[in-house]
Amino acid sequence: MAKRILPYRDYSEHDVVNLFSLDVSDGALSSYKDEEGIELTNLVGAASGEWDAGVVVSVYAGELPGDLPDVRAETLTATDKLQNYLSGANLDHAHVGINAYPSNGMTVRPAAAGSRGLGITLRETLAYDENGEKMLYYKQKLDEAFAVLPGHSVPVLTRGTVLLSSSAISGTVEVGDDLEVVTGGKLAKFDNEAEAKAAIVGKVIAKGKEVKKGAAGSVSKYLCQLSF
Numbered sequence: 001m002a003k004r005i006l007p008y009r010d011y012s013e014h015d016v017v018n019l020f021s022l023d024v025s026d027g028a029l030s031s032y033k034d035e036e037g038i039e040l041t042n043l044v045g046a047a048s049g050e051w052d053a054g055v056v057v058s059v060y061a062g063e064l065p066g067d068l069p070d071v072r073a074e075t076l077t078a079t080d081k082l083q084n085y086l087s088g089a090n091l092d093h094a095h096v097g098i099n100a101y102p103s104n105g106m107t108v109r110p111a112a113a114g115s116r117g118l119g120i121t122l123r124e125t126l127a128y129d130e131n132g133e134k135m136l137y138y139k140q141k142l143d144e145a146f147a148v149l150p151g152h153s154v155p156v157l158t159r160g161t162v163l164l165s166s167s168a169i170s171g172t173v174e175v176g177d178d179l180e181v182v183t184g185g186k187l188a189k190f191d192n193e194a195e196a197k198a199a200i201v202g203k204v205i206a207k208g209k210e211v212k213k214g215a216a217g218s219v220s221k222y223l224c225q226l227s228f
Contacts, residue, residue, distance in 0.1 A: 004054025004168035004186075005122065006210070006221060011160025017118065022051055022125045023060045023107035024081070024150050050110045053124040053146065054168045055185035056117040056201070056228075057108035057156060065105065082151045085127060085136065103151030110185030116201055117181050119158040119228045123148050159227045165210065166220045173222060177204045187224070202226035 049055070086101040111117035126135050126147040135142045136149060148154050170188040173179070178190040179202040190200050206223035 003124070004049065004052050004165055005120070006163040006165055008163035008223070009122070009157075009160065011157055011162070015157060015159040016122065017156045017158060018153050019104075020057075020059065020062075020106050020108045020118075020156065021104035021148075021151050021153050022057070022121075023109045024125075049167060050184060051125045052167075053121050054162075054164060055121050056111045056181050056187065057119065057121055057185060058111040058115055058117045059106075060109040061105060061107045063106070085134070085150065101151065104153050108154075108156065111181045113182045114199060115181055116199065116228050117185070119156040120162065120226060122146075122155040122157050125150055125152075125154060157226070161205075161223065161225050164222045164224055166222075169220075169222060173204050173207075175204050175207055179203060179224065179226075201228050 080101075082101045082103050108118060124145075124147045126142065126145060127150050129135055129138065129141060129145075135145075135147065142149065164187070168186060170182045170184075170186040173187075173189045178200045179187045180190040180199045181201060182188040187202065202224050204222050204224055208221050208223075210219050210221045
């Protein structure tokens with residue numbers, strides 16, 4: 001599974017929003033294969049990569065909770081994918097005591113083309129590991145993968161300098177190019193002077209090549225200053 005964002009990151013924690021989870025209502029906890037042919041399980045297909053780290057996101061559900069947390073257990077059904085991920089129990093039977101899966105109802109989705117977005121995700125959302133085992137039961141491995149569980153809050157960077165892989169960029173960009181948001185939460189060169197300058201969310205300040213699949217210098221990487 002390709003990472004859109006690479007390890008180099010320079011930012012202040014004050015510019016990171018930790019209030020939203022990725023919306024999973026349209027996704028299924030289904031398996032797919034990554035670029036190396038290893039079977040993985042995640043929220044969406046590897047081809048889109050919309051739940052990887054390094055995706056530009058916008059607020060989808062931004063209603064603040066009340067003074068007391070909502071009790072999801074009161075409305076749980078057998079089709080609740082997050083509850084089933086926690087237990088796998090059949091909730092249609094009466095007199096079954098359960099603990100509700102902790103999830104954040106304030107969510108984000110990949111930003112639409114032309115929008116500024118809230119920011120760029122710093123962690124990916126993973127449900128299973130490469131062996132088909134639930135990450136729910138392997139918290140150390142989840143942390144080592146720099147990921148969060150589905151329904152849990154994902155850190156979103158609103159301003160900073162990050163190193164992005166080619167999978168985070170649509171089309172060709174060069175040093176000095178301004179960046180805008182395009183479909184799928186990706187970034188692309190801002191080259192339409194008819195558009196408002198407010199659509200610009202960053203700039204490419206350096207570029208280079210990374211090693212991928214054993215081929216030195218085969219894939220571009222971009223150092224970008226971002227401000228959403």
